[in-house]
Amino acid sequence: MAIKIALLGLGTVGSGVLKIIKDNQKKIKQTSGEEIIIKKALVRNIEKHKNMADTVELTTDFTDILNDSEIKIVVELIGGLHPTKEYITEALKSGKNVVTANKDLMATYGSELISIAAKNKCDLMYDASVAGGIPILRTIRKSYAGDIISEIQGIINGTTNYILSQMGENGLSYDEALKKAQELGFAEADPTNDVTGKDAAYKIVILSKFAFGTKIGIDDFTIEGINNLQAFDIEQAKKMGYTIKLIGIAKNINDKLFVEVAPCLLPENSIMAHIKNEINALQIKSQSLGTAVFTGPGAGSSATASSVMSDVIAETNNYVKKTNGQPFSNFSRIMKLTSSEDVKYPYYLSFEAEETLLTLSKLLSDLEIPIKEIKRVDERTVVVTEEISRQQLQDLVIQDQNLRASYKIL
């Protein structure tokens, strides 16, 4: 008896899922334990998708899917918070397992949906919600099940990594790089969520839940994008042997959790510094395993579809074994967030050069910020510090109006 599933949304990812199920039928039956058939698809406009009507039953009414008792798995590929939250809630309440690639939704309403899934003994999986081309959530759950993760650093937004690579390597301006990214399909027409770091922030919220067992919200930490990053600082960093990347970080600092999304300087000889253009990467440090780096395409509809399919297959396999209803991440731990005193990094600082080096040195000395390097470059002053606390940096921001940029050195 084949497992019947429904797709909500039939855009590029949905079509990718259809294609994978059609092309890889034989393997999927082996790995999932059953044949998988897409029975229905929810679309806004049936006319637009009528070429699919032979393959899958099209409907514009979600209740057609909800009331179909044959459908065991609902795959949500619409995106956005509403009505996706309501659809998923109803599907779970009617005993259907759910797969979603929706990071905004899981970062915002994850806890609520997870508990509805548990109450109804259904699976709710969302591997594709973080870095579609890097199978990371399931890997953290399974392969780090006995290990203690101490830090995750991620290049988890393809758009910004593409822009930074083009600025750093080909000397493009921010606007030129963004335009090129849009032309190549690596950036959307409205790139706000990407360039402000919000997209990466959603992902680090979900990663934190898996890696540290800890629930955080998108308002619990600092998010800085690349939209204010200047070519000058990329160039200075390069001269000093660093590459600037937008990094989502989640780190255990003395049993408190530090989370941030911000541009950071990475040493040029690190693997992470070599992750270019639209590629994503995650570096995981853990007690036993050590340091591992996972890289792959940032998103792209076929990578996301592949990730969605790994969830569909896992849920089918659970259905065959009658073991649906375990949480996707079963690690849970309460951790406080770090305060500004707890977090210490060396920093790259960039000032408008309105004060003399002596005045600036004196101010830094007063704030007990140890200087590793200070130099005047064109109309600016660049400082590299030793490790300082977030608190010291905040004090500096208040006391020196000329500070234009401050980036952690990892």
Next chain:
Amino acid sequence: MAIKIALLGLGTVGSGVLKIIKDNQKKIKQTSGEEIIIKKALVRNIEKHKNMADTVELTTDFTDILNDSEIKIVVELIGGLHPTKEYITEALKSGKNVVTANKDLMATYGSELISIAAKNKCDLMYDASVAGGIPILRTIRKSYAGDIISEIQGIINGTTNYILSQMGENGLSYDEALKKAQELGFAEADPTNDVTGKDAAYKIVILSKFAFGTKIGIDDFTIEGINNLQAFDIEQAKKMGYTIKLIGIAKNINDKLFVEVAPCLLPENSIMAHIKNEINALQIKSQSLGTAVFTGPGAGSSATASSVMSDVIAETNNYVKKTNGQPFSNFSRIMKLTSSEDVKYPYYLSFEAEETLLTLSKLLSDLEIPIKEIKRVDERTVVVTEEISRQQLQDLVIQDQNLRASYKIL
């Protein structure tokens, strides 16, 4: 009711497993669904391990473990083919689940042991047998369950990667690099299995089973180590923008399987070329996901212990859900191996310069080997070819006694 397990062997990996279970008890209970207790350990010499006697019951007699019905999981960490094969066979036949990190064993007797496990409805997992520090087998099984893998390239032997890095970057000779590796614990006193490529070959056999579903044996493909690699060729490759790495490759070429372990030239700007010293890496290309690279420590007792624990936790979880007995890899497909005609790569060739460039060019032309570059360097001749078949290379070997080395360019 806690799950009780037994360790066969209490060396560095075994001690690592003990430590992880002790330190991470709380997380492990959440992720596995039960408390895990190490009840017994098989050792050769009880006296030597008596400091452990408080923690775990020591025995020198395997039947003590076999006849203990409380023990649900046996973790084999002895290594070698015998008596490990017999121990594992008996454990499975008496209904115990098994975890092993033994690549030699799984590459040699894997099929037999897997079928004994299936017959007895027991789990047999061996994630740590390939690249302990990269959680790869479970990732292939789960995350590529719906995707079709087309190629795996792996730097899967830390010893040889360390030696090659030291030769390439620090200009050490092979002997100096090997000595340094031995001093730092990255090479064993007898490094034969590593430097001849045999260790990497065992791993590629296991990887092929997971990635392509296809059983191959260690005698089914060419294995070339780094023990004949000369500093001259490393230097020439470098000058042309390449890094030489020992690569285990398994690739689908027109639905036939090509498998090989050999030194290869990688473009310097590839991520794989940046994997240095004892670090391992696996690059997986697949139809839907694209290209992903996974890197981590090659082995090391604590990374291996972490990988062993992910298996122990998975088997415990299965035990709790009463779902033991599914194969670790459930993808199976019969593929023919490629013939010499099927396999085509560009090659780096290095000749003793006893013939003139003209004579050599003529010979290559007669064999229809297109030349991209040919040059005399010191007492040698270096040739870079366009794509040629393995058959053409074999013909060249027969016709030109001066060919000293030939490496694929990836």
